[in-house]
Amino acid sequence: MVTTASTSRGLDLIWQALETVCDPEIPALTVIELGIIADAWIDNGRVTIQMCPTFSGCPALDIMQSQIKAAVQGAGFDDVTVAVVFDPPWTSDRITPEGLRKLKQFGLAPPVRCSGVVREDMLHNVACPFCDSKNTTLESIFGPTLCRAIHYCNNCLQSFEQFKPV
Amino acid sequence: MIYSKTIDLMDPVRLPVIDLLYRLADDGLIIGHRNSEWTGLGPAMEEDIAFSNMAQDKMGHALAMYNLLHEMGEPEPDVLVYQRREEEFRCCSLVVLECFDESARTADSPLSNNPTRDSLLAHGDWAIALVRQFFFSAGDEVRFAALAESTFAPLAALARKFRGEIKYHTMHDEAMLQRLGRGTTKSGQRIQTAVDALWPHALGMFEPTNHDKVLVQSGICPLESELCDAWRESVEPLLRKSGIDVPAKANPIYGGRSGKHSPELTALLDDLQKVARLDPGAKW
Numbered sequence: 343m344v345t346t347a348s349t350s351r352g353l354d355l356i357w358q359a360l361e362t363v364c365d366p367e368i369p370a371l372t373v374i375e376l377g378i379i380a381d382a383w384i385d386n387g388r389v390t391i392q393m394c395p396t397f398s399g400c401p402a403l404d405i406m407q408s409q410i411k412a413a414v415q416g417a418g419f420d421d422v423t424v425a426v427v428f429d430p431p432w433t434s435d436r437i438t439p440e441g442l443r444k445l446k447q448f449g450l451a452p453p454v455r456c457s458g459v460v461r462e463d464m465l466h467n468v469a470c471p472f473c474d475s476k477n478t479t480l481e482s483i484f485g486p487t488l489c490r491a492i493h494y495c496n497n498c499l500q501s502f503e504q505f506k507p508v
Numbered sequence: 509m510i511y512s513k514t515i516d517l518m519d520p521v522r523l524p525v526i527d528l529l530y531r532l533a534d535d536g537l538i539i540g541h542r543n544s545e546w547t548g549l550g551p552a553m554e555e556d557i558a559f560s561n562m563a564q565d566k567m568g569h570a571l572a573m574y575n576l577l578h579e580m581g582e583p584e585p586d587v588l589v590y591q592r593r594e595e596e597f598r599c600c601s602l603v604v605l606e607c608f609d610e611s612a613r614t615a616d617s618p619l620s621n622n623p624t625r626d627s628l629l630a631h632g633d634w635a636i637a638l639v640r641q642f643f644f645s646a647g648d649e650v651r652f653a654a655l656a657e658s659t660f661a662p663l664a665a666l667a668r669k670f671r672g673e674i675k676y677h678t679m680h681d682e683a684m685l686q687r688l689g690r691g692t693t694k695s696g697q698r699i700q701t702a703v704d705a706l707w708p709h710a711l712g713m714f715e716p717t718n719h720d721k722v723l724v725q726s727g728i729c730p731l732e733s734e735l736c737d738a739w740r741e742s743v744e745p746l747l748r749k750s751g752i753d754v755p756a757k758a759n760p761i762y763g764g765r766s767g768k769h770s771p772e773l774t775a776l777l778d779d780l781q782k783v784a785r786l787d788p789g790a791k792w
Contacts, residue, residue, distance in 0.1 A: 395669075397568065398569050398670060398673060399564040399565045401564075428662075428666050429665035431668045432669070433672065459672075460672055460675045462679060483558075483679060484558045484560075485557065486557075488564060488565065488673075506676070508673065
């Protein structure tokens with residue numbers, strides 16, 4: 343497929359529109375920073391966006407799909423399809439460096455890089471997002487949403503949540 | 509031969525793949541439903557949250573596989589979940605097992621009139637829930653490790669995604685098995701009793717089917733007996749490590765993979781499909 347100047351400009355508009363869509367459960371993060379946009383292209387004026395779900399059972403999937411569609415339509419494209427794909431599989435490694443920084447700012451311990459393979463040591467002595475201490479205890483590998491584990495900081499004496507490496 | 513897309517699946521491979529997807533999706537739906545029955549009733553808050561999370565994960569796996577089935581020409585997921593009859597389901601007996609005793613289900617029972625949590629727990633055996641979950645997640649791990657290498661690319665992609673999520677299930681289940689197996693005399697006995705009762709059902713996860721040969725030859729899925737062996741190699745050391753005896757030779761309980769189910773599934777579907785049956789067009 344040849345990328346013409348107008349297609350290239352179109353793609354810019356699409357990526358700009360995607361930057362306005364945020365994760366409904368972690369509003370600090372855009373869908374791009376979360377790494378869920380697998381691909382986007384224009385073919386004869388028809389736009390296709392491919393998104394890969396963070397967790398298979400994520401209940402925000404439908405909302406994000408329709409918000410992405412609305413944002414891209416808002417940028418001036420009538421024919422927009424947002425498809426959910428599992429190839430590539432989403433892993434927490436897809437969160438951008440800016441996304442990791444924003445997670446910590448939001449109060450969520452960011453996930454360590456895992457190359458798609460989770461090991462138990464990745465869940466122990468996680469740095470507290472409030473005081474940076476590693477004197478922390480894993481309380482539960484499950485939390486209020488599929489993406490969060492619960493820890494306790496023995497240093498500043500607060501509970502905190504960790505975005506799970508997966 | 510690699511089957512990159514669903515349209516690449518022709519006879520004689522197509523129907524065996526559809527059958528496999530129904531088996532795995534139905535397992536996910538039913539164990540998800542069973543685990544969700546513990547929401548609000550978990551013996552400790554962390555376990556309540558764990559079972560709710562694991563239920564949600566498995567529902568997500570089921571939905572992804574029902575969507576793949578729909579891509580292959582089967583009905584929409586909502587139709588498959590809310591309108592299929594009992595004999596059309598392909599889940600194994602392990603996931604169907606009821607944790608709450610019969611009196612919990614009758615109209616006269618306390619369950620129908622806002623009972624206290626203690627009363628509900630008196631009717632539920634959490635040891636069954638935990639051991640069932642442990643056996644199942646160990647099966648899931650073995651199954652999706654194999655399917656990650658499947659020649660059917662869309663299924664391999666799902667398997668690669670599911671594996672990371674399943675890892676959290678096995679971490680949880682192995683830790684709880686050890687804690688309870690080696691906890692008190694009573695907790696060890698309850699776990700042993702549950703293990704002995706569930707073992708034949710667990711073997712039924714790997715019920716052989718008429719489709720196995722085609723699935724193996726096409727590189728789509730390994731032989732059920734091979735998966736069963738791998739499952740035993742995984743669970744037996746974990747049981748011993750938890751102070752639990754591995755059950756002696758047992759006859760596996762089969763039938764689920766060909767639509768033969770116990771009355772427990774009838775009751776489950778009565779529950780799950782209640783609103784859809786009352787109002788087939790309902791949206792919620």
